[in-house]
Amino acid sequence: MHTILITGAGTGIGAATARRLSSVNNTRLILIGRRRIMLENLLETLDNKSIHRIYALDISDSESIKELLSNPSTGLEQHPLVGVFANAGIGGPNDFDHKEQDRWSEIINTNLTGTYNTCMASIPWLQKASSKGITTKHIAITSSCLARFGVPNQTAYVTSKTGLLGLVRSLAAKYSREGILINAINPGWVDTEMARASIQSMADEAGIEFKDMLQEQKDIVPTGRFSSPEEIGELVAFLFSGAQQSITGQAIDINGGSWMG
């Protein structure tokens, strides 16, 4: 049996991807987030729930994810790590005029450094899978459509998500020859708690109701709708399926046409 690790697994895109991947034959999941209760609730909804493992930790702490993966309870020695969905992230503005509200470090430490920590802790385990005869391994990183734009008051979020594209390219240049394929996924609006919180704060700032801001944002998207978390899960499942061995170092835009490259 093979193992796939997912961060930010308790809710939203991570949870939908966990549900999708739990239905793949011969696959067990390591599910990471900070709030244990969200991971426990997710576990109840998964196929084969007894084979998956949940861990509450903060990815911005580089040691905690490294230590976790060496812990025998993860079962990685018996069940090689073949896929990593580095998806955990936080959103929201940072650079309001009031310095005490500046969330630059929090957002960069989670989205950029935390994803780097996840990759660096995982790569030795993906390399170990090669020694067990598994030729293709995968890392998918959740960046954002906002890696394609500049957005006022979101310097930390935009910088973190744009930085992830550099991380993906550099890691792909180094590890693709070893069969570790590394890509970014850039979603546009996805219907999750994070998106709802953003819409609410945009509505508050504009002095309008949530439903009116939601409609305004949907109207900007060429498809006229937000993506579902399940659509992102399907894309990850495809990347990890073994159907292709040639997509690496890419940023894959899945955004209803919000940005057309």
Ligand SMILES: NC(=O)c1ccc[n+]([C@@H]2O[C@H](COP(=O)([O-])OP(=O)(O)OC[C@H]3O[C@@H](n4cnc5c(N)ncnc54)[C@H](OP(=O)(O)O)[C@@H]3O)[C@@H](O)[C@H]2O)c1
């Ligand atoms: N929704 C959108 O419109 C959209 C668009 C583009 C990109 N994205 C990206 O998609 C990813 C998933 O977001 P989502 O929309 O599914 O929102 P979400 O439901 O808020 O999911 C984010 C997850 O990350 C976890 N997390 C946050 N900080 C963490 C940390 N330091 N250590 C471990 N886990 C952490 C959260 O759980 P805990 O709080 O329990 O830790 C949560 O489960 C994020 O990277 C986000 O930036 C979302």
